[in-house]
Amino acid sequence: MLEVYHSLVTKYCRKRQHSVYKGMTARIQLAALDHNQNIGREQAATSEGITRYDVFPEATKAWVAKPIAETKSYEYLHKISTSVLKSRSMEQNPIRHHKAKSPPVDLATNIAGHEQPPKEEIICRTSTRLH
Structure with missing residues (x-):
């Protein structure tokens, strides 16, 4: 179960993306909210x-x-996301998104x-x- 949570945290806190302390804290809190809202479905x-x-x-x-x-339900995140984006847009640094290109992987169709x-x-x- 802890592996599932850690995987969810990496959805919000990319390992290759630098964040300031407040930003990292907010991202971890979003991951915790997501996890707690959707556990036990x-x-x-x-x-x-x-x-x-x-x-x-x-x-x-x-x-x-x-x-x-x-x-999963993400309805509860809409209000939080809107507030975060609004406060972020008031700052001078815009949010930057980087997409890493992954090399093609040749996987077997069935490992069994x-x-x-x-x-x-x-x-x-x-x-x-x-x-």
């Missing part, structure tokens, strides 16, 4: 009411099923050692390990 379901799962091969090359959570079994079988096997 219910499992997503289809329009027919069937719970949704994501099926993928693990590092052990066994197929696993992970419950898909409902979509065998083909994917039926989704229901993976969900059944994974859910017994979770409980």
Whole structure:
């Protein structure tokens, strides 16, 4: 769970972008708000009411099923973002965005050692390990 939070912090605080102390503090606080607002989301379901799962091969090359959570909500951030941008625009330094070009990566389409079994079988096997 801590890895998930740290990953979220890097969404707001880029490792390659310098920020002043106040800016870094504000970014970490935004990450904490995002995390706290969206933790414990219910499992997503289809329009027919069937719970949704994501099926993928693990590092052990066994197929696993992970419950898909409902979509995150960012409504609470609109007011905060507007206030931050308004206060930032009053300063002389505009916000600069840098996009780093990443080299193309040739990845295997499937890291598992065998083909994917039926989704229901993976969900059944994974859910017994979770409980």
